[in-house]
Amino acid sequence: MVAPAQVGGRVKNWLWALLVLLFAVPTRAGTYYVTVAGLGGEPDYEQRFTGLAKDLDKLFKASSTEAHVYTLMGADSNRAHMTDILNTIAREAKPEDDFVLILIGHGTYDGVQYKFNLAGPDISAEELASLCNHIPSKRQLIVNTTSSSGGSIPALQKPGRAVITATKSGTEKNATVFARYWVEALQDPTADMDKNEVITALEAFQYADRKTAEFYDSQKRLATEHPNFEDTGKGQPVRAAATDTGEGLLLSTFTVLRMGAAQQAANDPAKRELMAKKEELEQKIDVLKYQKAAMDPGDYKTQLTQALVDLARVQEDLDK
Numbered sequence: 001m002v003a004p005a006q007v008g009g010r011v012k013n014w015l016w017a018l019l020v021l022l023f024a025v026p027t028r029a030g031t032y033y034v035t036v037a038g039l040g041g042e043p044d045y046e047q048r049f050t051g052l053a054k055d056l057d058k059l060f061k062a063s064s065t066e067a068h069v070y071t072l073m074g075a076d077s078n079r080a081h082m083t084d085i086l087n088t089i090a091r092e093a094k095p096e097d098d099f100v101l102i103l104i105g106h107g108t109y110d111g112v113q114y115k116f117n118l119a120g121p122d123i124s125a126e127e128l129a130s131l132c133n134h135i136p137s138k139r140q141l142i143v144n145t146t147s148s149s150g151g152s153i154p155a156l157q158k159p160g161r162a163v164i165t166a167t168k169s170g171t172e173k174n175a176t177v178f179a180r181y182w183v184e185a186l187q188d189p190t191a192d193m194d195k196n197e198v199i200t201a202l203e204a205f206q207y208a209d210r211k212t213a214e215f216y217d218s219q220k221r222l223a224t225e226h227p228n229f230e231d232t233g234k235g236q237p238v239r240a241a242a243t244d245t246g247e248g249l250l251l252s253t254f255t256v257l258r259m260g261a262a263q264q265a266a267n268d269p270a271k272r273e274l275m276a277k278k279e280e281l282e283q284k285i286d287v288l289k290y291q292k293a294a295m296d297p298g299d300y301k302t303q304l305t306q307a308l309v310d311l312a313r314v315q316e317d318l319d320k
Contacts, residue, residue: 030066031098031255032089032137036082037073038105038146039117045175049104050074052183056102059186063257068092077105078120083131090134099137100256101128104179107146109170114151116144125155133158141201141254145179148172150228150237159233162250164205166212167225168237174224181211186257196282197262202241202251205229209239253283278314281307 037053040046050073057071070085072078086101093099106117115122132140140161144152151170156163166178185191185207186199193203209227216223228237231250241248285307288300 029094029096030068031060031064031100032068032070032093032135033060033100033102034070034085034089035060035072035102036077036104036116036118037071038077038103039119041106041117045106046074049179052104052179055183056186059183059257063263075119078118079123079127080120082118082123086131086135090131090136093135093137095136095138097137098254099132099135099140100143101132101141102143102182103146103149105146106175107144107148107152109148109151109173111170114148114155114170116146116152125152128152129155129158132156132161139250139254141251141256143182143201145176145182147174147176147225149176153230153237157230157233157235160250161233162201162229162231162254164201164227164229164251165237166227168228168239172225176212176225177215178208178212178225178227181208181215184208184211189259192259194282196278197258197260198255198279198282199257199259200252201254201256202248204256205251249287252286255279281310281314 033056035053035056037049040049053071053073057069060067060069068089070089072081072085089099103116108115108117108122114125116125116128128142132142138160140158141164142156142161143164144156145166148167148170149165150167150172153163153165166176182204185204188207191199191203191207193206205227212225212227213223226239228239229247229251230237231248232246235245235247238245238247241252285304288295288304288307
């Protein structure tokens with residue numbers, strides 16, 4: 001666990017609780033991915049949503065031998081099937097498994113409640129939260145790319161769960177383009193900002209957020225969507241990571257997809273343990289950056305240096 005005794009009481013209570021939550025479980029064994037392409041309503045939207053879901057299905061299935069991939073599209077994307085899948089994961093997943101739910105399509109917000117549009121009865125954010133709350137995974141990611149998705153955050157947010165939305169509120173009701181760029185982020189190596197061949201949820205968000213803004217600029221249109229996230233389980237949605245609030249820490253340590261050599265190492269029994277150690281050290285470095293303001297400068301420098309040295313050694317072993 002990344003919580004040096006020297007920091008002790010100087011670490012704010014909220015950060016300490018978050019660190020315990022993030023690192024109190026052993027190295028994650030696998031990831032459960034659920035992608036749901038909701039009701040399109042029109043042929044163009046139907047084709048677009050289905051195409052994005054198919055792209056994610058292919059990416060996730062190729063990503064790891066430890067990936068459990070569920071994808072709903074067309075008539076199958078209904079509340080009954082979605083409930084069955086989430087209940088199945090609730091029975092099968094272990095606390096050390098990561099859980100990812102991606103919603104693609106249209107959403108509605110009536111000023112009180114958000115709903116995701118499905119074939120047949122829609123499903124509310126409260127119903128989704130209840131289903132996800134039964135999944136034992138300690139680390140969860142929900143990416144809601146729909147219109148009005150910002151209205152779903154109050155119901156979905158929970159410690160240990162990061163929620164990304166395409167809109168800042170439920171009142172941004174136009175169809176979104178964020179989903180397109182979220183999927184693109186998992187295919188474009190430039191999204192990997194630190195060049196470690198791992199796309200984290202924060203890197204994917206930053207890529208998709210930037211591309212969404214560029215889309216509206218290029219079209220000379222007023223932006224009708226403003227992506228944001230909340231990953232402390234109790235804060236207000238934000239547009240960028242902030243060490244003073246802890247926002248972004250879970251996203252920065254949440255692996256969505258591995259690429260290239262990192263993907264090969266994660267799927268190689270002989271290197272899997274080394275890859276897990278590498279990701280653990282990278283997460284430790286991220287956490288240290290969030291702890292920096294509460295730490296003695298000397299302690300921070302010592303621990304960061306040691307973590308970087310350890311990371312270099314593990315990388316050297318991986319490269320052999």
